[in-house]
Amino acid sequence: MSVVKHKVGFRDVVKSLVSGARLTLHHFLHADKRRKPVYISDESYFEQKEGLVTLTYPYEALPVPDKGRYRLHNEIDDCIVCDLCAKVCPVNCITIESVKATEDIGVTSDGTKKRLYAPTFDIDMAKCCYCGLCTTVCPTDCLTMTPVYDFPEVDIKNMVYHFTDLSPEQAQEKKQLLEKQQEEMAAAKAAALAARKQQG
């Protein structure tokens, strides 16, 4: 263990006072420089040793990593409403209600056939723990994480994000259509059954 040498002489005191004053003056004189909001992969990230480090946040912000886990987004046009995300979610913050389509509703951008409507597709961002599991299981890659991390709300109800593209009336209509189709099918089935009975 080395012995700490106390410097108490007048010269030492003045020397340390001067070096301290020089240090702060140096920082003061370089206050015209600012750190640039660049990402760590940028060449100049570690080169900016001088200048003010504060970023005026809402106006400028450090970029977030490419694979960062922030706010979810669902591209509902590409969603096949398979419910996998809701099942895997550890905190159960995804609520999906599905209605079978009566007609052909096309394919997603990767060619998967869509068969279901989603009258409800809610994600409660206040409950979400941003684990990203739902995005990995999504078969059509329509559920993704965006670089947005600043989305505070005054009313916590607004933290529930609704991704459905159906208005409540449309959803009602689709449900009635489905019911009608099922009734028709049931009637047709009954008719067929009756016809078979008569034959038999």
Place this chain on the structure above:
Amino acid sequence: MALLAFVITISLMLVVVIVVVYAERKVAAFMQDRLGPTEAGPYGTLQPLLDVLKLLQKEDIIPAAADKKLFAVAPILIFAAVFAGFAVIPLSPTLVPAGVGIGVFYLLAIISLDVIGLLMAGWGSNNKYAMLGAMRSVAQIVSYEIPAGLALLSVVMICQSLDFQEISYQQGVLMNAFPGLEQEQNWLFGIRSLGFETTTVGGLTTWNIFRAPVLLVAFIVYFIASLAECNRAPFDIPEAESELVAGFHVEYSGFRFATFFLAEYAMMVLVCLVAVILFLGSWNTPLPNIGPIALANWTTGAPGGIASVVWGGFWLISKTLVLLFVQLWARWTYPRLRVDQLMHLCWKVLTPISIGLVLLAGLWRLLMI
């Protein structure tokens, strides 16, 4: 005239205080690689004004167990003591609110009243932090008045006057215009036998710290002591935010707190003004007359004219702002002293030095005549 001087002094003081409060935030920020206020007004310049407005809106809380009278009077007493000090400060060759012949003495006496206000605030609050802060503050201010007073005494001995205005005139080209100093002469470094007369050269050469170089040491002693007198870091143990919360004014809020705040910054301005007047040439220009290039005359103006008022005010205030910057610089550089270190510095270092200075100043005066 007296009213005019009062209005000029109080408005000038408030403007300088506002500037210093803003500068304090910005200087602190820049030294710590931060931005400081940016939102209120361009570059955050409205911040100090808005701070005061905010404080004025706050509720004035008086603790139930406080000594109400002392508690209420203390901030006013402190502010009055500091503001009364401004009365004798000459702003230019002709503009001085109160031209008292014993200005230096009056100033020392009146700003000592400050201590009573601090003690009243600390005691009246009936709070242990406030009490501790007030006691520390009184111990500190009373101690540091000795080196500060002795440093000022050495100036008085060199200048042979207690009048701020006379001391100011002595430090520039206008010296012989002051009634009673018509025959006086200034010599380089105050040594007559060098045979280099600076009476008409003026500028830096006639500032007190060059007129009698012992005063350079006196200036440093006074500056350190004045930091302690206005409770500034590194001598801010009476307010020590990190240990005493805020010291003597911990119980104050609203308007009363604003008064403390104002008085504290006004005190900083006052001690810097005194340092400038007594050591750094007062309202005199730093530029000397060099042969035919009469820089000093050009940047002084004839006494009585409007030019001399403007130049005088300009030099006085810019020199004061430089010193204030040094105060801020010290605050954001040096850590706080312990109580024992503080007393050590005062009684074992500054006081002996300043006693020696008084002796030296007396001897130097002999060289000047």
